Amino acid sequence: MPPGISTSDFYYILPELVLTAGALVVLIADVLLPRERRSALSWVTLAAVGATLASLLPFTSTHVEVAHGLLAVDRFALFFKIVFLVAAAITVLMSVRYLAIEGASPGEYYFLILCATLGMMVMAGGIDLITIFIGLETMAVSFYILAGFIKPNQRSNEAAVKYFLLGAFSLGILLYGMSLMYGLSGTTNLRVMATSFGAMAGDSRLALAVILVVAGVGFKIAAVPFHMWAPDVYEGAPTPVTAFLSVGSKAASFAMLIRIFVEGLPSASEDWRLLFWVLSIATMTVGNFAAVTQTNVKRMLAYSSIAHAGYVLIGIVAGTSRGITATLVYLMVYSFMQLGAFAVVVMLRRADVVGDELKDFSGLASRNPFAAFAMLLFMLSLGGIPPTAGFMGKFWLFSAAIDAHYYWLALIGVLNSAVSLYYYIRIVVFMYVKKETLGSEPTTSPTLAVVLAVAVAATLVLGVYPQLLFNVAAASARTLGAAGATAALR
């Protein structure tokens, strides 16, 4: 084998290279452009994301391992890369007005958004613990800085410090688990690991490694009991960053979770299924019940996002290819509704109002009927009411659980959805029933309108006509893993 990576490897990582180049262009343009023309940076960022999306086109049916098994270019990675890039584009569109109101400099902000996206893409493609860890670090470090990006704001600083300290600690636990996996198998490649773990099912040392990795990954997806950071960080971070954190970071962590457990540890699947079963129920229940008492919408959406991680875990517990498909579908659907909901919170950020309290939503229906309707739709979708995409996503998750004979899990999931409707509908009540209005008119801008239109369209179209997404997700789930991993997908 020739040393280093070959020229064909460079071809396969073309999307990552394009994104890196785009991020560097943004960084350099920030310091070279005069201050008054820096608002153009958002368009440069969007162009970089668009170019990366376009560079994914040659790889729609590729299925190869590159750089001696460090990265996989397959449809599973492709699916997640599309989720990340779309989420990044929507986040950038949301940020234009928000950064102007907060008076933050856009250059480093967009650079860090692109870096975080790059890290996510590496995480989704990684089939080696080292690659996955580097992607995770690239993403996490970018988010640590982004969470504290509004420097004069104390809550933003608090969010950054909390996220950094807890994040570093959980990464330590994750690394310890990974080092045990390496020590037991003698390799960091997940697919080689799967075969060498084949004879080790039931080994207590392997179980220890599984527990540690579950704890580390559980932190990243904000599963109960590793969720304590999420409400504080989501509340304190700039709203577009919160949106990207709750969508991109979560989806990337689920991609990592599926890669590590389904591809690398199929032989320990009894262990991790049980762990995720417990985590899933705890996460759904605690997330939903905690969200009921919140009066701050960003905090409420944080707890709601915790609860949604619990729903998504149902698909992982089921572990069938149908379960993984449902997970992918739900993550895509969740991205649109969550980003849309945060876009409405961004609209309520005005020069005189922070706009993330529940009472700030009062009277929104009369002031901006379109935003109120969009929020209504996102809330219904998050709650899982037809004909929205959220309903189809939940339907598939629960049916995958029933399919795999996890009846209790599906039942608890359905009951939790009913609980969650209470706090989603409460926002709708504030928008449509309460009349007293606070502060100036909600911020409107063409970019925010585009965000809302895209999110509304996706939520409706995927709810009414979900077949296309299901087919794509099913095809992506099928490409997962080499020979060893398909055994886990019963």
Add this chain to the structure above:
Amino acid sequence: MQGWLSILIMIALGAGFALISVVLSSFLGPRKPTPEKLAPYECGMPPVGDARERQSVKFYLVAMIFLLFDIEIAFLYPWAMALRDLGWNGFAQVLLFIALLLAGYVYVWRKGALDWGGDQATARRRSTIGD
């Protein structure tokens, strides 16, 4: 589990040695304290001033930039030694690596992080990162 026993013995010996040394010296050692001996740094010199002095945050910036470019050099040496074996592919990869660091260099330069003086122009530019 055989291989682990020696590590366990090693840990017990290490911890035991430290523990016994501290306990024995506190029992056996003669104690004749003087103010000089009780000072935090018992070296014969009376301490001057407070140890907590404020350092300019600039030093951290300089240290970090130094580390970055130091690592660049550390990467370039092995490449230079293996240049003929790696060929044009290796050359292209190192060019890519240098291009990435060059972008970082342009960034810190334009941000004024390399101006260590205190004149007005640099202070204005630096205000975008230091505030």
